[in-house]
Amino acid sequence: MPLSAPLIEMRGISKSFGAVKANEAVDLSVAPGEILGLLGENGAGKTTLMNVLFGAYAPDAGEILVQGKPVTINSSADALAAGIGMVHQHFHLAPRLSVLENLLIGISGRSGRIDRAGGLARLGEIGRQHGLTLDPDLPVSALSVGEQQRLEIVKALFRGARLLILDEPTAVLAPTEVDGLFAALRSMSAQGLGIIFISHKLNEVRALTHRCVVLRHGRVAGRVDAPASTTSSEMARLMCGHEIVPPARGPSTPGAAVLTLEGISTSGHAGTPLRDVSLFVRAGEILGIAGVSGNGQRALADVISGVRAADAGQMTIAGKMVSRFSPREVQALGLGRIPEDRMTTGLVTNLPLADSMVLPRIGTGAFSRNGLLKPDAIRAFAEAQIKAYDIRCPGPMTRAGALSGGNLQKALLARELAFDPKVLIVSQPTRGLDIGAARFIHEKFLDMRTKGCGIIVIGEDLEELLMLSDRIAVMYEGRIAGTLASADATVARLGLMMTGAEGTA
Amino acid sequence: MSVVLEQIFQVGFLAAIIRIATPLAFATLGEMFSERAGVLNLGIEGIMLLSAMTGFTATSLSGSLWLGVLVAVLTGALMGALHALFTVALGLSQHVCGIGVTLFCSGLAYFLYRLIFGQQSVPPNIKGFETLPIPILSDIPVLGPAVFNQFSLVYMAMLAIPLAAFVLYRTPWGLSVRMVGENPRAADSAGVGVIATRFQAVVLGGALMGLAGAFLSMAQFNAFTFGVVSGRGWVAIALVVFGRWDPWRSAGAALLFAFVDALQLRMQASGLGHIPYEAFLMLPFVFTIVAMAVMSRSAVAPSALLKPFRREER
Numbered sequence: 035m036p037l038s039a040p041l042i043e044m045r046g047i048s049k050s051f052g053a054v055k056a057n058e059a060v061d062l063s064v065a066p067g068e069i070l071g072l073l074g075e076n077g078a079g080k081t082t083l084m085n086v087l088f089g090a091y092a093p094d095a096g097e098i099l100v101q102g103k104p105v106t107i108n109s110s111a112d113a114l115a116a117g118i119g120m121v122h123q124h125f126h127l128a129p130r131l132s133v134l135e136n137l138l139i140g141i142s143g144r145s146g147r148i149d150r151a152g153g154l155a156r157l158g159e160i161g162r163q164h165g166l167t168l169d170p171d172l173p174v175s176a177l178s179v180g181e182q183q184r185l186e187i188v189k190a191l192f193r194g195a196r197l198l199i200l201d202e203p204t205a206v207l208a209p210t211e212v213d214g215l216f217a218a219l220r221s222m223s224a225q226g227l228g229i230i231f232i233s234h235k236l237n238e239v240r241a242l243t244h245r246c247v248v249l250r251h252g253r254v255a256g257r258v259d260a261p262a263s264t265t266s267s268e269m270a271r272l273m274c275g276h277e278i279v280p281p282a283r284g285p286s287t288p289g290a291a292v293l294t295l296e297g298i299s300t301s302g303h304a305g306t307p308l309r310d311v312s313l314f315v316r317a318g319e320i321l322g323i324a325g326v327s328g329n330g331q332r333a334l335a336d337v338i339s340g341v342r343a344a345d346a347g348q349m350t351i352a353g354k355m356v357s358r359f360s361p362r363e364v365q366a367l368g369l370g371r372i373p374e375d376r377m378t379t380g381l382v383t384n385l386p387l388a389d390s391m392v393l394p395r396i397g398t399g400a401f402s403r404n405g406l407l408k409p410d411a412i413r414a415f416a417e418a419q420i421k422a423y424d425i426r427c428p429g430p431m432t433r434a435g436a437l438s439g440g441n442l443q444k445a446l447l448a449r450e451l452a453f454d455p456k457v458l459i460v461s462q463p464t465r466g467l468d469i470g471a472a473r474f475i476h477e478k479f480l481d482m483r484t485k486g487c488g489i490i491v492i493g494e495d496l497e498e499l500l501m502l503s504d505r506i507a508v509m510y511e512g513r514i515a516g517t518l519a520s521a522d523a524t525v526a527r528l529g530l531m532m533t534g535a536e537g538t539a
Numbered sequence: 540m541s542v543v544l545e546q547i548f549q550v551g552f553l554a555a556i557i558r559i560a561t562p563l564a565f566a567t568l569g570e571m572f573s574e575r576a577g578v579l580n581l582g583i584e585g586i587m588l589l590s591a592m593t594g595f596t597a598t599s600l601s602g603s604l605w606l607g608v609l610v611a612v613l614t615g616a617l618m619g620a621l622h623a624l625f626t627v628a629l630g631l632s633q634h635v636c637g638i639g640v641t642l643f644c645s646g647l648a649y650f651l652y653r654l655i656f657g658q659q660s661v662p663p664n665i666k667g668f669e670t671l672p673i674p675i676l677s678d679i680p681v682l683g684p685a686v687f688n689q690f691s692l693v694y695m696a697m698l699a700i701p702l703a704a705f706v707l708y709r710t711p712w713g714l715s716v717r718m719v720g721e722n723p724r725a726a727d728s729a730g731v732g733v734i735a736t737r738f739q740a741v742v743l744g745g746a747l748m749g750l751a752g753a754f755l756s757m758a759q760f761n762a763f764t765f766g767v768v769s770g771r772g773w774v775a776i777a778l779v780v781f782g783r784w785d786p787w788r789s790a791g792a793a794l795l796f797a798f799v800d801a802l803q804l805r806m807q808a809s810g811l812g813h814i815p816y817e818a819f820l821m822l823p824f825v826f827t828i829v830a831m832a833v834m835s836r837s838a839v840a841p842s843a844l845l846k847p848f849r850r851e852e853r
């Protein structure tokens with residue numbers, strides 16, 4: 035553990051957005067060579083705090099010291115000048131520009147021209163130091179997500195960052211890529227760089243960091259001096275303020291197949307197409323679909339929910355052949371769907387919540403007659419669901435976009451479950467939700483399983499999939515790389531299959 | 540058709556293409572700079588008209604052609620700044636503000652023109668630019684008199700194209716322009732001033748549009764009329780798409796449009812008189828629509844085009 039003076043120190047940082055206090059009197063410091071974990075649930079203020087440090091937001095109160103001297107950071111340019119680099123959760127790269135161009139942006143060359151030779155030399159040097167190699171002339175759009183992240187790290191080092199902030203860097207990576215990232219971070223730490231590692235994956239934090247700060251409701255809820263020897267449940271308690279007990283999954287007695295796919299292939303330009311995908315889900319069973327994002331999961335969800343037609347292959351729902359692949363057809367056959375992106379495909383953010391909750395069934399007799407809506411029925415339905423699912427909102431006429439992620443997800447779940455689907459397909463069901471809301475969603479899935487619904491959960495969080503699923507299928511490059519019974523599945527084994535290294539039928 | 544083919548390979552025809560392409564090239568490069576930075580400038584039609592008017596007026600009053608050009612360029616830059624104020628600094632809708640700028644500039648041009656020159660039965664004219672043959676080069680057969688015996692503004696346009704490409708692809712400022720048009724958040728986190736860069740690009744674009752206007756009233760027509768621009772600004776917007784936001788391709792698109800326009804002029808004048816001349820007038824625009832339909836499928840606009848940048852917005 036390094037003992038030198040802090041590289042960076044934040045004292046009493048407060049920041050409010052309107053009435054919401056995102057940060058309140060937060061103290062934090064990082065020493066040279068130290069990897070500091072910053073933990074907290076969604077909305078705990080981690081990202082806001084780092085945006086203050088990086089100059090994106092001006093703090094309402096508090097000061098920032100760089101190597102003991104107070105500094106004012108009003109912009110990312112100030113932050114870079116102070117030696118602070120940040121790798122955002124959503125990469126800040128221009129896809130159609132090359133790797134080198136993305137590196138050289140904002141760096142003025144000699145005699146007003148872009149200094150290509152100097153840039154190449156520096157890129158090579160950083161690559162050798164930390165094992166972060168990249169092809170300088172490839173357009174960013176041709177890089178994998180892991181490589182784009184590497185570019186973001188190189189970009190920060192390129193600008194002479196001595197402190198590197200990484201906002202949930204592992205959320206987008208496959209388990210093997212995570213190992214590579216950790217190796218690079220340890221190499222940087224060994225050379226005296228400070229690192230702030232933001233995550234809510236406790237096992238990663240315990241494996242990587244030297245020290246942790248836990249935020250809750252914008253305040254420091256606790257500090258952990260030896261993360262490696264602290265248990266995950268202790269840290270979880272600091273994050274949520276109470277114990278979290280995972281829901282129990284009873285034994286299942288699966289019935290007949292409620293959804294089958296036989297040799298489904300797709301084409302088209304939106305994402306990775308499916309290639310000869312066959313799978314089935316039985317009543318009372320949860321099938322997990324694991325895989326690094328972008329390996330055909332979206333196409334799979336689109337085909338099953340009737341948004342996209344298959345070019346080849348057959349699909350049945352509850353024993354009936356799907357012929358036209360339209361959302362209305364698969365819904366009539368008994369399919370419920372919770373899409374990956376709540377805000378854009380889930381509901382209409384500018385319309386009242388009640389309208390969004392009946393949207394898929396707006397043409398049915400329940401909510402319209404002779405081409406006219408039945409506003410009373412719509413309102414009554416929404417009110418009943420709001421009560422049943424404890425959706426926190428001012429009322430059914432609230433603009434849907436004003437709800438928090440957890441409440442939106444509950445609303446979507448309520449909308450589908452109200453009509454007793456035989457099959458339910460959900461993508462990333464708890465992404466962006468805090469532990470409490472995620473717990474609620476998990477319980478509902480397990481309830482539905484007991485009631486005989488077949489559920490497909492597409493996700494990237496392996497621990498969640500392992501907890502929920504009876505079987506887990508792994509997708510790789512548009513194919514099913516293999517299916518494991520959850521008793522045989524481990525994170526390590528699934529991780530290998532996700533990179534195409536192992537195929538077990 | 541042989542009449543038409545004969546026309547094409549005449550020196551006069553080639554010279555006409557270059558002349559017609561010049562204002563389009565300036566306007567297209569101007570719009571391209573603006574759009575590469577993420578700002579659509581629908582004010583182009585009005586900016587060209589107002590610049591044509593102010594340039595003409597300055598020359599008419601002072602007798603100096605280059606003073607007129609300077610005034611036109613400054614007018615364009617100023618109107619570019621107005622558009623940038625609304626769309627970049629205040630982050631308002633680029634469509635609405637652009638149309639507003641065009642309406643404002645057109646109205647202002649008519650108003651000032653009437654105020655200065657009153658109502659005259661014969662519109663006043665100036666002694667505009669004269670052709671400036673370049674020694675030696677203009678003696679090359681066919682190509683020489685067509686390309687190197689032109690107005691000095693034409694030569695400026697020829698130089699502006701490689702210069703624009705150099706600035707856009709080889710200088711840090713050009714990289715910043717491309718970056719703020721693709722991903723302003725990335726540029727911001729790299730310490731590039733997004734607002735400043737966009738502002739500069741839109742002002743530079745406006746200045747180039749001003750140059751286009753100056754060419755129309757001071758070299759091509761030597762007079763200002765209210766129809767002096769007649770849709771060339773709108774065409775430039777299409778040519779930017781056709782040229783895939785690249786200086787060389789955009790200039791090529793301007794040349795192609797000019798070719799069709801020169802062709803229809805010749806066809807009007809030639810023996811095909813039984814066809815109403817309006818049919819020929821349509822040709823360049825039909826060409827534009829067809830070209831757009833063919834090209835725009837594969838053309839990819841700058842990702843952040845039309846998107847205002849506000850830092851504290853997630």
